[in-house]
Amino acid sequence: MKLHKDIIYNLLFVSILAVYSVEVCPHVSKLGFLITMISFFCVIGPLFIVKRSITKRSKSKLHVFLVNFIYFGIIGIAVGLFNFIFRSFPIESAFKMMTGAFYLGALTAVICILEEPFKETQKRISFINRVSLFLLLSLTLIGTIWILLMKENLSVFDAVQHGSMIDLVKSVILETFFVLAIIAAYFVRIVQLYKRMLKAGIESQISSLNEVRRDNLEVTLPRFSNDEFSIIGDEVNAMIGRLRTGEKIKSGFEKVTGHDSDSEFLEKITHSDFSSEQKEMTILFSDIKGFTNLCEESDPVEFVKALNTHFESMVQVVKKFDGHINKFIGDAILVYFEGDDSCERAVHAAMRMIDSTQFNIGIGIHHGTLLAGLLGSSERLEYSIIGSVVNKSARLESATRGLNADVVISSAAAAELTDAILEGFQQASLELKGFENKETVYYK
Numbered sequence: 001m002k003l004h005k006d007i008i009y010n011l012l013f014v015s016i017l018a019v020y021s022v023e024v025c026p027h028v029s030k031l032g033f034l035i036t037m038i039s040f041f042c043v044i045g046p047l048f049i050v051k052r053s054i055t056k057r058s059k060s061k062l063h064v065f066l067v068n069f070i071y072f073g074i075i076g077i078a079v080g081l082f083n084f085i086f087r088s089f090p091i092e093s094a095f096k097m098m099t100g101a102f103y104l105g106a107l108t109a110v111i112c113i114l115e116e117p118f119k120e121t122q123k124r125i126s127f128i129n130r131v132s133l134f135l136l137l138s139l140t141l142i143g144t145i146w147i148l149l150m151k152e153n154l155s156v157f158d159a160v161q162h163g164s165m166i167d168l169v170k171s172v173i174l175e176t177f178f179v180l181a182i183i184a185a186y187f188v189r190i191v192q193l194y195k196r197m198l199k200a201g202i203e204s205q206i207s208s209l210n211e212v213r214r215d216n217l218e219v220t221l222p223r224f225s226n227d228e229f230s231i232i233g234d235e236v237n238a239m240i241g242r243l244r245t246g247e248k249i250k251s252g253f254e255k256v257t258g259h260d261s262d263s264e265f266l267e268k269i270t271h272s273d274f275s276s277e278q279k280e281m282t283i284l285f286s287d288i289k290g291f292t293n294l295c296e297e298s299d300p301v302e303f304v305k306a307l308n309t310h311f312e313s314m315v316q317v318v319k320k321f322d323g324h325i326n327k328f329i330g331d332a333i334l335v336y337f338e339g340d341d342s343c344e345r346a347v348h349a350a351m352r353m354i355d356s357t358q359f360n361i362g363i364g365i366h367h368g369t370l371l372a373g374l375l376g377s378s379e380r381l382e383y384s385i386i387g388s389v390v391n392k393s394a395r396l397e398s399a400t401r402g403l404n405a406d407v408v409i410s411s412a413a414a415a416e417l418t419d420a421i422l423e424g425f426q427q428a429s430l431e432l433k434g435f436e437n438k439e440t441v442y443y444k
Contacts (some may be wrong), residue, residue, distance in 0.1 A: 001055075001115040010048065013072060013108050014040045016182055020100045020112065023178075028083070043078045047071060059112040061226070063184035068109035069102075070197045076101020099144060106137055107186045116192035135191070197224060205233060217244045244356045272411060282342035282367045282413060283393040284323065284335040286314065288308060289401065291331045307331065314355040321349040326385055331395075336385055343367050350407045362406060364396025367413035386411065386436075395432040396441065405443035414442050 018036040021028045028036055051071045058064045080094030080101075201224025211219045218241055221233045288294070288310075295303065311328065318325055318335050322345060326334045338347045343365070350363045370387030396408040415423060419436075425442040432439050 001112055003052075005115055006048075006112075009108055009111060010044060014044065016043075017076070017097075017100055017104055019178075020104070021097050024096050024100070025089075027087075027089045027093050028097070034307055034401070039079050039082065040075060043075050047074060055112075055116075058078075061116060064116050065109045065113045068112045069105055072105025072108055073098070073102045076105070084305060100236050103137070103140070103144065107190075108181070110421045111186065111189055111193065114190060114197065119404050134187075134249065139309065176323055186368065189429075197227070201225060201229065205236075209236070212240060212243075217247055275389075277372060278369050279338070279366075279372045279385075280369050281363065281372070281389065282337040282346045282416075283370075283385070283389050284346045285332065285364045285390075285393040286335070286350075286353060287332040287362055287397050289362055294359075310357045310359055314353055317349055317352045317356055319351070321345040326383070331391065332394075336383075343413045344418075344421060345408070347409065347417060347421055354406050358444070362397045363414050364393045364402030366393040366396060366410040367416055368392075391434060392432060392439075395434065396439075399432065399441065400443070402430075403441075403443045409442040411440040411442075 008022040014037055017031055018040060021036055022031075023029070031039075045243050051067060054067050055064050058067060080097040083089040083097070084091055084094040091368050186426045201222070204224065205221045208219045208221045220240070220387075223230050223233055268281055298306075311333075314333055315325060318333075319336070322339070323335045323337045326336055335346075335349070336347075337343075339345075346365050350365060356363060366389050368387075368389040370385050372383070372385045374382070375384045375386075376382050392410060398411060399408045400406060409422075409425065411415075414425075422442060425444045427440065429436065429438045429440050
């Protein structure tokens with residue numbers, strides 16, 4: 001808490017306690033209000049410095065509350081004992097002063113912890129319990145002080161034989177309202193501070209939730225209290241953490257499968273749907289020529305780095321032309337394209353792939369109908385494309401070596417292309433391994 005506020009609360013504490021002591025203690029009333037205040041200030045001086053030093057190092061608000069409560073209590077005890085020992089006041093007078101100091105100190109200590117910056121702790125105190133404790137303290141304070149005031153007024157009434165019952169009732173009512181006014185003032189201040197804390201905290205949490213709504217999952221809802229509101233914030237943070245984990249899983253899922261997580265493919269995985277469907281696709285099969293020799297002749301560490309760079313470039317090219325990588329097979333890449341212009345995109349992707357790698361690669365492209373679906377078991381699944389279309393694209397890639405070409409396109413794929421795209425391609429008739437009939441191919 002800032003120094004000037006701490007001084008103000010100490011001045012209020014001393015002023016109210018001095019008035020209370022003068023009202024309920026006949027012997028203190030003989031000293032007068034000014035002398036009583038000076039007595040308190042003589043005690044507060046050194047204690048205030050010690051209290052400030054301790055609260056600065058406090059790690060929890062409960063610790064701050066206890067330090068302030070003990071501090072205010074010691075003030076009442078010190079002045080009460082001084083009056084009892086050195087001024088020969090009766091012990092009842094000291095007890096009344098101590099009682100007022102403890103009760104008023106408790107209310108001031110509550111305000112002090114609300115003025116302190118928030119300090120997060122593992123311990124939580126329910127808001128209902130806090131309100132209940134405060135009400136219990138207020139009612140006890142009102143009851144105790146009212147009894148002390150009544151006792152004091154009755155003593156004065158008995159001492160003065162011509163005392164008026166009307167004057168007695170009026171005095172009790174005025175003094176009771178004085179006590180209620182003090183408690184009400186403290187209550188209003190406590191409500192103001194708590195309201196300010198809640199407002200700032202809730203606004204901060206709403207701001208964080210708005211970031212989450214914008215898909216920013218790197219935010220964390222700040223804590224601003226150690227009651228039920230902190231439970232809400234902690235649960236929301238746990239939820240954000242689970243969403244963050246889900247995003248990582250989603251990103252990994254899309255990288256591994258090549259499918260968007262919101263596609264029907266995810267529904268099939270969820271329900272273990274192993275059914276396959278016929279699809280018309282264009283298949284691109286890419287492989288590094290002379291891969292075995294490269295492995296033997298190259299430094300393993302440097303070769304792996306170069307291979308990863310190659311795959312990164314290939315993935316970016318395929319992605320740019322709306323293709324999907326089905327799998328990596330060693331150094332080979334199996335890619336499929338869907339849509340009316342799938343052959344055109346496949347050819348453009350092939351030419352870009354050749355220009356984007358440091359390796360000498362061969363690419364085979366074929367178009368046709370194949371089976372696509374989940375293969376595997378309920379424990380391990382893989383989305384696969386199977387059929388002669390896939391096999392033929394691999395054979396076309398192998399043919400690039402005999403034709404001394406980079407790209408070989410089947411006649412089925414070429415039929416989907418314009419003459420402009422096929423410009424520069426040469427035509428040949430080949431026998432492909434595993435296929436009976438010769439295949440007319442276009443290579444470049």
